[in-house]
Amino acid sequence: MSEQIESVETFRLRAREWIKANLGPIQPFDLTQDCADDEEELVAVARDRALQRKLYDGGFAGLCFPKELGGQGLTPEHNRAFNEELAGHEYPSRFTVPTFTPCAAVIMEFGTPEQKLAHIPAILKGEEFWAQMLSEPGGGSDVAGATTSAVRDPATGDWILNGAKVWTSRAWWHDWGIVLARTNWNVPKHQGLTVFLMPLQQAGVEIRRIERLNGETEACEEFMTDVRIPDSDRVGEIDGGWTVGQRWMFHERMGHNSPYVTQPVGLSHGRTEATPVAIARQAGRIDDPAAQELIGESRALGLVASELQRRLASGAAAGKGNTDMSSVARLFRGMANVRQRTIAFDLAGAGAAGWTEEESDGVGVQGMEFLMRQVSCIGGGTTEISRNVIAERVLGMPREASGDKGVAFRDVPRGPKRS
Ligand SMILES: Cc1cc2nc3c(=O)[nH]c(=O)nc-3n(C[C@H](O)[C@H](O)[C@H](O)COP(=O)(O)OP(=O)(O)OC[C@H]3O[C@@H](n4cnc5c(N)ncnc54)[C@H](O)[C@@H]3O)c2cc1C
Structure with a gap:
């Protein structure tokens, strides 16, 4: 007889109590993932290992991993509930991406039983970063x-x-x-x-x-x-390897919304950003209708990105949709992120015209951030490549011309032409 799974509601209450009793408030490390130097980074790494171990000992590590591998054998809905309850609390942020996804996800999907046994419990106990x-x-x-x-x-x-x-x-x-x-x-x-x-x-x-x-x-x-x-x-x-590689990239595109990832809903790997409301307030523009419109646009983009990812993740878990559809969410997330950062600069106005935090007017954004805004269109595969995938493999449009189709790889020209 199959074991009855705890209802999401009961699980949520149990998780809430445990989180309150065991996890402190969220730390700057969790939000920014940026440390002042290597020493500080290694302290943060050790702390994340200990936090992951705490989740494991508490019976809350790897909610969607099977019990026989040290997980909890629960559903993406349970994971979502846990992540919602985690809001405001510390968590082992360095384990999310790429350790849980794509790495652990790939091992789960393609690993041998021995590989799974060797690594999944170790990851869930905080012993292995991937x-x-x-x-x-x-x-x-x-x-x-x-x-x-x-x-x-x-x-x-x-x-x-x-x-x-x-x-x-x-x-x-x-x-x-x-x-x-x-x-x-x-x-x-x-x-x-x-x-x-x-x-x-x-x-x-x-x-x-x-x-x-x-x-x-x-x-x-x-x-x-x-x-x-x-x-x-x-x-x-x-x-x-290409069969593995395609699913690897799928799990990578699922990123922080993967059911394998434990982290507060709405947070993602990357730099801390002041909210648009905080920036507008700091810049003295909170009552300006134009600023309010930008704040609304930024919020809507964030909501759509998160819901799109969630929908694709639950569709994928239910075996619906094409693997390549994760590129839709990846593309939207990249474009939305760039627009959100641009909005932050619009809201901040001249106050953001410093290179570092110290040089700007403390409005929460500065020139350095402007450089970083494009990262979300590159890391995890570029948005240009996502467009190609959507065109060719989701919409079925003609494939991009390629000179290496059907050619043995050793005969494919590589590097600059030499005379
Ligand atoms: C923050 C961050 C973290 C990263 N972490 C990792 C990591 O942990 N592991 C890892 O392996 N990689 C990692 N990467 C690398 C990332 O996956 C690559 O930067 C990305 O895939 C692009 O490769 P590239 O930089 O070599 O650019 P290139 O492949 O050289 O591309 C250059 C430009 O040409 C465009 N282009 C290339 N081919 C096409 C095409 N066929 N059609 C249209 N446009 C095209 C690209 O979109 C891009 O704009 C990370 C990148 C960032 C920014």
């Missing part, structure tokens, strides 16, 4: 064009990995990564890829930090030299 390693120095949009190579050692059956990945968020302190690598150069690009699980902190993986224009150094690049990976850490079929 990074995703898709993008390469040669370009991140053409994911299937990966050139990181994995060659089988005939003596041991292990794989030997060589190559480079880039833009991997916070790889410098992550424990594991999922890596997309090329295992066959003699077939067209989508047919020669394989996915592997790889410990990040090991000899053979050199991790370098990248300083972005705004001074942040959370992005990393990794250089793999003869990294040995046992075949038991291969995910999915040999040369079947």
Whole structure:
């Protein structure tokens, strides 16, 4: 007889009590994910591990993961209820993306029973942070064009990995990564890829930090030299990495709205933003009808983005809709975010004309934020690529012309033409 699942209402009340008794108020770390320096970042990492462990010990970790893997075996509705109750409380923000999704989601979908047992309970206990390693120095949009190579050692059956990945968020302190690598150069690009699980902190993986224009150094690049990976850490079929990769990107696009993610509803990974109301008030424009219209527009965009994502997530959980439809939500979120940031600048007016927080008039936005607004259209795959996916795979429009269709990957021209 199947076990009766607790009703969402009863669960919500139980969660509310537990959260109140066990989790303190939300911390600046949770909101911004930005730390002043590495030391502070590592303190935040340790704190998130402890918080995740607290959720696990309290019976509230991994609500939508199966019980036999340390989860709670509940539904996306239970997860949503928990996340709503979490509002205003601290939570292990660094576990959300990419550890829970796409990484844990990919392991759940394609991992062997041994891989699931080795990693899902460890993630839920706060013992493993996971990074995703898709993008390469040669370009991140053409994911299937990966050139990181994995060659089988005939003596041991292990794989030997060589190559480079880039833009991997916070790889410098992550424990594991999922890596997309090329295992066959003699077939067209989508047919020669394989996915592997790889410990990040090991000899053979050199991790370098990248300083972005705004001074942040959370992005990393990794250089793999003869990294040995046992075949038991291969995910999915040999040369079947594109099947895994497509679902990987789906889970990535689901992002913070994935049923696997625990975080207060409405918050997302990224920098803290003052609300449009707070900005308008600070700028002395709260009674200005034009400002009120902008505040309304910003709020509507946020609501639509969140509901769109939620609808697609519940449709996907119920097996409805095309996997590629997550690109619709991804595109909307990117565009809405840019518009919301532009609205923030409109509301702030001249007060925002400083580069740093100190140089601006304390209106909650400044020049540095303007640079960062485009990030939401790049991270997780660009909005241009989302448009392509929607056109070709959701609307069924003709495919973009491509010179590498049906061509063995080793014969596809790469890099600048040499005379
Ligand atoms: C905050 C942040 C976090 C990130 N974290 C990670 C991470 O953890 N792991 C990881 O693997 N990657 C990560 N990335 C990298 C991200 O996935 C890539 O930046 C993105 O996929 C684009 O790749 P690219 O930067 O190499 O640009 P390119 O692929 O070189 O593209 C350059 C431009 O050309 C456009 N373009 C390319 N091809 C087409 C086409 N066919 N049609 C139309 N336009 C096209 C692109 O949209 C883009 O505007 C992160 C990026 C950011 C900003």
